[in-house]
Amino acid sequence: MMVSVDASRCIGCGMCAAAVPAVFQIEGRVSVVQAQPRTAAEETGAFNAANGCPVNAIRVRKN
Numbered sequence: 001m002m003v004s005v006d007a008s009r010c011i012g013c014g015m016c017a018a019a020v021p022a023v024f025q026i027e028g029r030v031s032v033v034q035a036q037p038r039t040a041a042e043e044t045g046a047f048n049a050a051n052g053c054p055v056n057a058i059r060v061r062k063n
C-alpha cells in the first residue's frame, strides 16, 4: 500500500494524524505522510482515514 496526501487539498483538520500517527503527521498547516503503513492495523487506519478525510486529500494505492 502506498499512501499520499495532496497538500493542495488538505485543510489540516488533523483527523488522519490523530487516527494513525505512525503514518500521518501535521506539519505546519497540512498533513504529511511520515511513513508508509507497515502493519495491517496501520493499513486499515490509513484506508479509513482516506475514506473519512473531509476534502478527499488522501490517496491510497494498493501495490
Ligand code: SF4
Binding pocket: 005, 009, 010, 011, 012, 013, 014, 015, 016, 017, 030, 031, 049, 052, 053, 054, 055, 056, 057, 058
Ligand atoms: S483528514 Fe484530510 S484534511 Fe484532515 S489533516 Fe488529514 S489529509 Fe488533511
